[in-house]
Amino acid sequence: MTELPRLILARDHIQHGLTPKDLARRSSTGALVRIRHGVYVDGTAWHALKPWEQYRLRVNAAAETCGSPTVFARYSAASVWGIPTVGRQEVVHALTLQNDGGRSRAGVRRHYADPAGLTAVRREGLLVTGRVRTVLDLAAFTSFAEAIVPLDHVLRPDTAKGLPALSKEALLAGIEGNYTSAAARRIAVAIDFADPLSGSAGESYGRALMSVNGFEPPALQYEVRDADGLVGYADYYWRGVRVAGEFDGVDKYLKPEYLRGRSPSQAVVDEKYREDRIRATGRAVVRWVWSDLMTPGRLERKLAAAGVPRRRARSAG
Known part of the structure; x- marks a missing residue:
């Protein structure tokens, strides 16, 4: 960051x-x-x-002007932990221990939390909910597709922040006593779907949208080989129809860990060559970018046009 x-x-x-x-x-x-x-x-x-960096700075600003110790939560805690979320955020989220329905004031939205089930952690000079509580809160109070992004992230080690992966068992254990039965069910469904193989926030969000739109689940990070050896790993792959799906985030063309010494223009050329090799094996390739994910229906149309199958109805066996 x-x-x-x-x-x-x-x-x-x-x-x-x-x-x-x-x-x-x-x-x-x-x-x-x-x-x-x-x-x-x-x-x-x-x-x-970047928008998420501006939001992180808004959290710092709120911390400087709150008159008493404040525990930041939900999107705000996620921004401090470096846990990705979807959508542009403006309002800062914090907790209140008074069960009066919560209140918003001066750009800070407060949510009630039972003190008995609350543990605050000091991170980067701020008090925030722990990683487990942070992602569970997001799963409880956001849409299914949005919830998968932070859940996928915490299931794999965060090497940039030096944080270990969390287990699904640890996440499930954090539900009891902290949520209504309806919220607990939503969280459990999202945890069951979450997958550490998803390589980025965009890949996670896209995979969740595929499920919401009724497509068959793809294999993730699918190894593709040709006569010359390893071609690479497709973000998604549907074996039955031999279709590879690729999410084109900007990271692979900008971040040093993806560039590995190459210029952005060379990375684009290499990606095109890689796609050509995948197609030469007889597989189809469908690609999309962030704008496709954020425009309702666009990813669904791309997948349908590429021949990605829908899930069968239960009655079909």
Whole structure:
């Protein structure tokens, strides 16, 4: 993750050599961006951040302005843990121990949590729910497709953060006593579907959408070989119809761990050569990008056009 820019707090304006009028003027010109009442950040640095990095900075800003110890949860805790989620987030999520239905104030939405079942963890200087509670909360209160993204992520080691994989048993054990029976069922179904073989947030979200739209489940990270040896691993593969599915996220063309010393343009060329080799084995290849996942119906149409089969009805045996 990009190193986040420093927050400029209005209460510290004297230390920055600025007056409140200076802050307001610089904010009006775009030199500073006010991301929360009394909290500013350099405008150029802010606009260079990815949306999820901007959200992470909003969580930091909320932590600076909350008047009492605050436990961040759901999307906000996920952003601190480095657990990916789907969709652009604006509201910061925190917990309240008062069972008054929760309340929102100044961009912070508070959710009730029973103190008896709550354990807070200090992470990067903030109090957050633990990884298990964080992903279970997301599974309980988001759609099935969105829930699979964080669940898949925590089932594999997070080498960037130095965190071990969580087991499905540990996740299931965290349900009891913390959720309604309906929420517990939703969580259990999502945990059962989750798979550590999914290689990225986009792959996880796409796989969940396939299930929602009734397609047969594919094999993941399917090894493809030809006469010259290993071609590579397809993100998805449907054996019965010999169709390989590939999610094209930007990571494989930008991140060093994917580039492995290559330039982005060479990575594009290599990916095209790899696809040609897969097609030469007699397999079809269907590709999609993030915009296909975020546009309702687009992935479904692509898969149907490629001949990916739907699940059989139970009555068909």
